[in-house]
Amino acid sequence: MSRQLLTGNGAAAWGARLARVDYVPAFPITPQTEIIETLAAWLETDTMDGRLVTLESEHSMITAAGAAAATGVRVFTATSSQGLLYAMEMIYTVAGWRAPFVMINVSRGLAAPITLESDHNDIMAARDAGCLQIHCATCQEVLDSTLMAYRIAEDERIRLPVIVNMDGFYLSFTREPVELPTVEEANGFLPPFDAENVVFRASAPTSQAVAVLGGSPYSYFRYEHHLAVLKGNEVYDEVAAEFAERFGRRHEAVEAYRSEDAELLFVMTGSFATKAREAVDRLRDSGVGIGLLRPRLLRPFPETRLRELLAGKQAVAVIDQNLSMGKGGVMHAELASALYGQPDMPPILASFVGGLGGRNISAEEFFEIAKVLQTAVAEGKTPPPRLLYTRDELREMRKLQAVAQVEREELGGGR
């Protein structure tokens, strides 16, 4: 074990290197590019033994990733945002092939308007694809989750792609101290990929990903896929336990922070949850009984664990860094469906949307959210969903609009 200052992207590249990946189909996209540049440099200098191929699109990249995994090599790939969406047909498709590989998604807001900065709408768009998803809050987690992801993906009960998600800029470009396992330690945790009989070999002809006729065989394979993803709960816990034993770092499926004696809870994913954590400490100092739950595992959705952690609580604020237009925060809806009708669940489940396109969520906003929860508990009434936006932001926005209007008039296009 050694300690290095690494960006999230650097940690992801180290994860792939320590996982001894054979094959890296790649395509550049901000803010993910540093991952493939790092791997390319190692592969070119024979620091790493494998092959990187730049495809002509993310759609092709994921096709090549799935096809190589289906041929029996260990595959790593990475993308972000528009790239993930461009690849989306194949994300669904290769998941159905039951071809295990690991992909990093560096979360970035989706167009339009186009932006480079982070939110979770990209990764949420992949939530029904049939891949497992692990969401990270620190650079250390990115490295550890990548290693864990291979164990989970390649487990015979799973055999599916696993996506490890980190936030663009906040993790991808932020250096943090990261404990690097030695090669021996990593090898001890992650054995070589055994593709068993799901390969292409001259001596054993096989057809993969064939068509089906009719809803019955189709449903069978889809249900089987769903059940395999659900098995991810148990496999994740086993792998996390072994990881903790070997490396001393425990990454629960749901990180629970000061939740045991809390009456109120924030629920968040990703690096912004570290802001919520800080807010919890300050609220606790001022006597508010609040905690934080941070699901790391998004697919499968760790429903049982969340129910256990939320039993007997008074109110929950789900802070979604995504927005399903016409519905609201995605995780809020998911959590509601997990809790509804179950005994002893919190009566108040409030929705907040914030942090879109890299927008900060300030400590004051967390305090305000806590206040909203307290009021809701006192009144016994769930507050309406809230889109976080401050008066100051609106003033700045109005200035931009004023500039745009002046310029438009100047150019003769004004109304």
Add this chain to the structure above:
Amino acid sequence: MSAREAMIKRMKDLPSTHLLGTGTPMCAGCGGLEALHEVYDVLGENSVFVNAAGCMTLLSVYPFTPFRGSWLYTAMASAPAGAQGVRDALDILLEKKRVTKAEDLEVAVLTGDGAAYGMGLSATSGAIERNLDFLYLCYDNEGYGNTGQQYSGATPHAAKTATSGGPRGFAGYKKDLFAIWVAHKPAYVATVVGAEPLDLARKIEKAKQLTGPRLIIALAPCPPGWGYDPKDSVDIGRLAVRTGVWPLKEYVDGKVVHTKIPHPRRPVEEYLSKQGRFAHLFAPKRNEALLAQLQAKVDAYWAQVSE
């Protein structure tokens, strides 16, 4: 490669063992299936066909396949990238000695013209530019055949399709995919048709001996899409060659060579008049101007071919 295959000179040298199984859901008289049969006999069963969405997606329907070798269905746009993944994985396994040379496979893309001329063109271009060692077979039925023959980038001028049903047929012109591929300078490019099995077999045999991207367009006469009786598929294929509409040629070592120059070249009308998709050129009234234009286009092509 066996010694026998290296000597395909006459019809009787063609493989007598047929590798592709029967009972597939392809239409009766499918010119694409005819070409695939002939290609597979030469290519052999130590192969994996990476398929793009199209008519032939239905060759392998769970739990059946006509292939003695392997198969991977991908999607419409990215079969060449699927071939890239399989080829790279096999190379890695061979390099790292995790499999023996005997386990290696010839990687072949199988795609219709809808994907080859349009949606999959970028992926094909990428695979050629990366010098991928693969065979690419496009069965070109000159339209989106699997969905009922709407026009595609491969549809010839004036052909009636499900989306070009007017009196002049398709307004566009068939894209010159051969030239687009040749511009990439791959190892091998050829046009074939199942109705000329000797020419086809010799080209596949040649392609098999080369490494790098080897791309084949097989004209695939299509009874339901082109509007003729399935029993006429072979005749239509032959007429495509003998009227000069479908030039049989290959690109190798930097040169394009025509492998069968029609002598004498029959009038294009003989080919067109046998197909329902061109019936509007003949009835209710002959469209002399359009027929002359189509003939002139073929004449102009052959005028620049040096014998």
